[in-house]
Amino acid sequence: MSTTVWVSLANIFGVLGAAVLLAALLTWGERRLLGFWQDRPGPNRVGPFGLFQVVADMIKLFFKEDFIPRFADRPVFILAPTIVMASMLLGFAVIPVAPMVGVIDLNVGLLFFLAMSSMAVYSVILGAYASNNKYALLGGLRAAAQTVSYEVFMGLSLMGVVMMAGSFNLREIVLAQQGGWFILPQAIGFLVFFIAGIAESHRLPFDLPEAEHELTAGFHTEYSSMKFGMFFVGEYLSVILISALVTTLFLGGWLGPWLPPVVWFFLKTGFLVMIFVLLRAAIPRPRYDQLMQFGWKIMLPLALANLLATGGVLLWLG
């Protein structure tokens, strides 16, 4: 009895601790990778390879003045940054890292993830509203429209995988890929989900809610110190969460030869995170109306066609 309690406690603190730690490390990793692709060193002064830059940034964030504007809606202003952190960390709870590693084995795991990612939207919207600032408000409006639209086919693109695996349970979905990863039969679903994932975590090229060339800093214009830090870490958490979920759903999760399962999971997730950074380095930002048109006129029909084709083929194969 007590050993199972210890095992699940170790799982909870291990998985969530690793998620936060990796998100913090990613702030350094991203700048190093961007520097590499842009022919410059990036942060390389503090510690080996500039690794302690993370610590330096954290000290800076902690000691900045935690300013709440006089015109802000105080309780909502304080609440907003915590929502993205909390919902993203809860999302990690259903990720099956390896056969024995993972916080909870939920039957509706995939739906739980979708629910948490739709909760995370509130962080941006409420942060924008509570700031009582026109740039923040514009950023919040964009974020609301963008995430609500992209959520629609984010869910639809996953249904092909669900149909092939016959389950919402993420562990069963991984086990269903022993014959072959779902990225091959579900290539369209993978593409649509990955693009929707970028939009959900509002990373460049889809970072219009915080587009600094026109909205100063978008929804977090009025935020400083650790409140800004929470938005920041929340964004990196969502990048890692989307990557981990793509690994689970399309790249066979922990499955792989020779190496231990946990290592495979981290390798695949790390590769996808690197793709996120590469996209940021390579692709310019679209206009806002282009973004919405792309979503509704291209991605949604693609997701629906993928759903239809998958259903048809599965019926045909019996």
Next chain:
Amino acid sequence: MYPVYFYLTAAVAVVATAMVIFSRNAVHALLHLIVSLLAVAVIFFQLGAPLAAALEVIVYAGAIMVLMVFVIMMLNQGDAAVAQESTWLQPGSWVGPGILSGILLVQLVLMLMLAGQGTAANGAGTAEISYVGAREVGISLFSRYLLAVELASMLLLAGLVGAFHLARQKPTADMGASHDE
């Protein structure tokens, strides 16, 4: 299974719903409504309906409420709206409806208690109360009242088309001058 957890969650739902009514700031009221929906989802989960719980969060708390917050945010009501709301929340304006809904609540509680006693006493007290479940509603909607359902769906479609027509931008003569395309 764990009655304490159930009652705790139910209390959260009830308090949050009360705060929706008594809150003077529209956005705060909406936030309490979201909490109330989340509490209902947790209750579903505790009662062994995880699918209903997940759909409650995704559809109600995650999509519909986002749109409502979106609209309220666009209206951008400031302190003036809060002051106006406080004048509306004077006792004179809510005592009447409060008493009337109190009567309804008492009736509902009495009915539920009678129904409980009725099943205990082998259906003696529930002669006139018949229970209509989801299955019966579904069957009668799609057999006897099929025409009404189809008419309602056409009405909704007409509303959708009308909204689209009203919201659409009409091409004007000076479009080339005002747009960059």
